[in-house]
Amino acid sequence: MDSNALFLKRSDAAKRAVETRRLRNPDWGIRSAGHKYWQRMAVNYVRAAVAIGLLPSLSAGDIACVDCGRNAYCYDHRDYSMPLVVVPVCGSCNSKRGPAKCPTD
Numbered sequence: 001m002d003s004n005a006l007f008l009k010r011s012d013a014a015k016r017a018v019e020t021r022r023l024r025n026p027d028w029g030i031r032s033a034g035h036k037y038w039q040r041m042a043v044n045y046v047r048a049a050v051a052i053g054l055l056p057s058l059s060a061g062d063i064a065c066v067d068c069g070r071n072a073y074c075y076d077h078r079d080y081s082m083p084l085v086v087v088p089v090c091g092s093c094n095s096k097r098g099p100a101k102c103p104t105d
């Protein structure tokens, strides 16, 4: 298979993957231009809060996910304009919850 055919095959697979995700979650990929900025800002607030001891660190694995009870993997935001209003969640519950509300959405 030449490189152009391989490229076409991979881009078809990527398009199908996007369609599948949109079928499962119609909001997937629909975010404002500022979404990444607010997400990064909120993540930095949480990192700083963990560093100064305001929020407990999740790296020890002794904090439970609020949704399913497994080990929490990260803090989940529901609104990036409130960067310290977070709950500990595991990876799969975090993706089920979907993206947080953002001031520019």
Ligand SMILES: [Zn+2]
Binding pocket: 065, 066, 067, 068, 069, 070, 089, 090, 091, 092, 093, 094
């Ligand atoms: Zn969970």
